[in-house]
Amino acid sequence: MKKQPSSFVWIAVLACILLLSAGLLLLPKKEYSEQENRYLEQFPKLTLETIKDGSFMQDFETYLCDHFPLRNAFMTVRTWYERLTGKNQVNGIYLCKDGYFIEEYAPPQNTEQIISVFTRLEQKIERADVAFLLVPTAVTVYADKLPANAKNASQTEEISRIYQALASDTVDVTRALLEKKEEQQLYYRLDHHWTTYGAYVAYVEYCKVKGLTPLAMEQFQQVAVSEEFQGTIYSKLNDLLAGKDTITVFAQEDSRLTVNYMDTKEKTDTLYAPAYLETKDKYSYFLNNIHPMIEITNEDTDSEEVLVLIKDSYANCIVPFLVNHYRKIYVVDTRYYKSSVSAFINDNAEVTDVLVLYNMNTIDADLGIGGIY
Secondary structure (H helix, E strand, O other), rough: OOOOHHHHHHHHHHHHHHHHHHHHHHOOOOOOOOOOEEEEEEEEOOOOHHOOHHHHHHHHHHHHHOOOOOOHHHHHHHHHHHHOOOEEEEEOOOHHHOOOOEEOOOOOOHEEEHHHHHHHHHHHHOEEEEEEEEEEEEEHOOHHHHOOOOOOOOOHHHHHHHHOOOEEEEOOOOHHHHHOOOOOOOOOOOOOEEEEHHHHHHHHHHHHHHHOOOOHHHOOOOEEEEEEEOOOHHHOOOOOOOOEEEEEEEEOOOOOOOEEEEEOOEOOOOOHHHHHHHHHHHHEEOOOOOEEEEEEEEEOOOOOOOEEEEEEEHHOOOOHHHHHHOOOOEOOOOOOOOHHHHHHHHHOOOOOEEEEEEEEOOOOOOOOOOHHO
C-alpha cells in the first residue's frame, strides 16, 4: 500500500504556492529585463474582443511567465535538471560541444514577404547601388558542434532562395565563414551575435563584391575590452556554470570621426560606448545600443562615397571596418526609423551605396523588415 504524503508536505507545498502567488501580486513589476535584454510583457488589456479572440489569455500567460517570482533561479534549476536527465535542448537552445549554446533555426514563415519587401526597395531606389548581405548564424557555421539529433531548417538554402529573387548585388558570406571557423572564434558561445572577427570576415567579402581593398588583419590591433560577457542566449538558460565570453575589438590608428545620434542629438568621436561594458548588455558597446538613425562622418578618408546601411544589430560591429571606405555612413534601424528609407535615399543625392544586412535567425520575425522601403 502506497504511503500517503504527510500533512507537513501538503502544508509546505501550499505555503510555497501562496508565497509565490503573493509575490506575483505584490512585488513591483519591471518593464525591462536587463538579464534578458528585452522588454517584459505588461498586463494585457481586458476587453470582450481580446477574450473572444483568445489574445488576452495568451498575453496573460506570457505576463505570468515574465513576472514570476524567482524566475531566474527557476531557469537555472530547469537547465540543470534538463542536463542531468540527458536533454540537449532547453528553451529552444541546443547545449553544444565546446560550451556553446546555439539557438535552433525554425522553418521560416515569411520568406515571400521578405523577398517582396527587398524587391520593392530595389525598385524604389533611383540612383544608389544596392547590395544585400544575409548572415548565417552559429547553427549553420558551427553545425559540427550541435547535438547529433539536432534538426534545423537550412539557412543556406533560405539565403540562396532570397538571393536568387533579387536583381542587386548579393554577398555570400557563408562559404567564407565556414572556411575561417578554425582560425578564430566567429560567434559568441553565450550570445546570438557573431564576434568582431566574424564581422571582419564578412567585411572582406563585401569589399570583394564592391571592388574595394579591405584593410588587412595586420593593420588592426585586437584588444579585449571585456572578458565578462554573458549574452542573450545565456539569459534564456541562466546556467551558472557556463562561463563567460570575451568581447574583442579591432583597433586601428585614430580616425577623425563624427558620430551623430539623430534621435538624441548626441555627438561623439567614437563608434563605441564604454559605459555598456559595465552592464549586462555589453554588446551595446558597439554603436551605443539602438538608434533609429546614426550619421557617421569620416574626415580622414579620401573617398567621396556615402553609404546607407539598413540593418539589425549584427551590423553594429562591422561598421568600424566600413567607415574606412566611406566619407559618410547613415546607419538605419527600421524597427525604430518610421519614415520611408527609400525616400531618404532618393532625397539625398550624395548617397552612392545601400547595404542591407540582417542575420538569418531573426530576419523572419524582425518587425523592421516591413518598413525597409
